[in-house]
Amino acid sequence: xxxASPGLRERPLSPFTQVWRWxxxxxxxxxNRAAGVGLYAGWLIFAGWALALAGGPDxxxxxxSVLASIxxxxxxxxxxxxxxxxxxxxxxxxxxxxxxxxxxxxxxxSAIASFVFAIVAAIVVFVIAHxxxxxxS
Amino acid sequence: MSLYRTxxxxxxxxxxxxxxxxxxxxxxxxxxxxxxxxxxxxxVALAVARGGxxxxxxxxxxxxxxxxxxxxxVVGLYHAMIGMRVIVEDYIEKPLTKAALLMxxxxxxxAAAAIATVSILKIAFGAGA
Numbered sequence: 001x002x003x004a005s006p007g008l009r010e011r012p013l014s015p016f017t018q019v020w021r022w023x024x025x026x027x028x029x030x031x032n033r034a035a036g037v038g039l040y041a042g043w044l045i046f047a048g049w050a051l052a053l054a055g056g057p058d059x060x061x062x063x064x065s066v067l068a069s070i071x072x073x074x075x076x077x078x079x080x081x082x083x084x085x086x087x088x089x090x091x092x093x094x095x096x097x098x099x100x101x102x103x104x105x106x107x108x109x110s111a112i113a114s115f116v117f118a119i120v121a122a123i124v125v126f127v128i129a130h131x132x133x134x135x136x137s
Numbered sequence: 138m139s140l141y142r143t144x145x146x147x148x149x150x151x152x153x154x155x156x157x158x159x160x161x162x163x164x165x166x167x168x169x170x171x172x173x174x175x176x177x178x179x180x181v182a183l184a185v186a187r188g189g190x191x192x193x194x195x196x197x198x199x200x201x202x203x204x205x206x207x208x209x210x211v212v213g214l215y216h217a218m219i220g221m222r223v224i225v226e227d228y229i230e231k232p233l234t235k236a237a238l239l240m241x242x243x244x245x246x247x248a249a250a251a252i253a254t255v256s257i258l259k260i261a262f263g264a265g266a
Contacts, residue, residue: 010149036220043214044245047253050210053193054256090168098167101229125179132187136194 025104027109032089038082045079080125085118160219167216174209181206194260203261210253218246 020026045067052063066072092110095101101110183201184195196202221242229235 009142033220033224036217037224039213040217040221043210044249046210046213047249047256050206050253050256050260053190053197054259057190060193064189083178087172092167092174094168098171125183128183129186132183 008116024110024111024115025107026118028089028092032086035082035086035089038079039086041075042079045075077122077126080117082123084121085114088114088117149170152224155174160222164216164219167212167219170208171216174212175206177205178209197257197260200261205255206257207254210257214246218242221246 049063065075067070092101092114095110101107119134158167164228181193181196188195222239225235225238225242229238
């Protein structure tokens with residue numbers, strides 16, 4: 001490769017985490033990606049749930065007892081937080097795609113709002129689910 | 138001189154082949170669908186937490202709910218597969234590992250979608266009998 005193409009310019013390297021000052025929008029960005037990975041696991045849990053439900057009461061009972069255990073509940077709560085955070089962050093991205101919400105202050109506020117929404121919504125869903133369980137059985 | 142340049146050399150620096158935006162658009166379109174499907178998911182999760190096995194079976198006995206459940210798992214995993222592909226492409230440098238993980242992503246995603254779909258249909262079709 002002695003002569004480079006005329007159109008090929010020196011490409012800039014993207015800034016990496018060591019040279020970035022921590023800010024909340026950066027955290028929201030990488031945690032949105034992490035939440036996506038968590039939701040991948042969530043879909044596999046959902047697929048397993050459907051399989052157990054199709055397998056009959058015994059299979060379903062066994063599957064749900066795993067989900068109802070302490071580790072199971074921690075995982076499910078984590079998936080719920082991921083779901084609601086990814087949802088909020090996804091809506092942020094759709095606004096950005098329309099060219100809105102890029103002002104630093106707006107982006108910071110919407111990032112914090114996403115975090116708050118994720119935690120609050122997950123807790124609300126879990127409280128409602130557990131209250132309902134108590135009254136049914 | 139330009140006669141002797143390879144196809145690759147001519148293509149360099151000219152930008153993409155105009156196909157790269159496909160996943161970008163698919164990710165956004167599926168995300169809009171998933172906003173609506175998530176509302177249904179939360180409703181079902183709460184109903185099932187309350188009603189257990191019988192409630193879950195009766196929800197999926199309804200054709201509309203079964204259809205939404207299939208859409209949810211297929212669109213959700215499709216969106217997840219696109220996202221996971223981006224993550225693998227971003228962080229995994231070794232070509233063989235990258236190819237293996239991208240393949241694993243595709244296999245696991247479609248396998249889970251197929252298993253969930255058949256399970257939901259089995260419940261939906263079996264419920265009437």
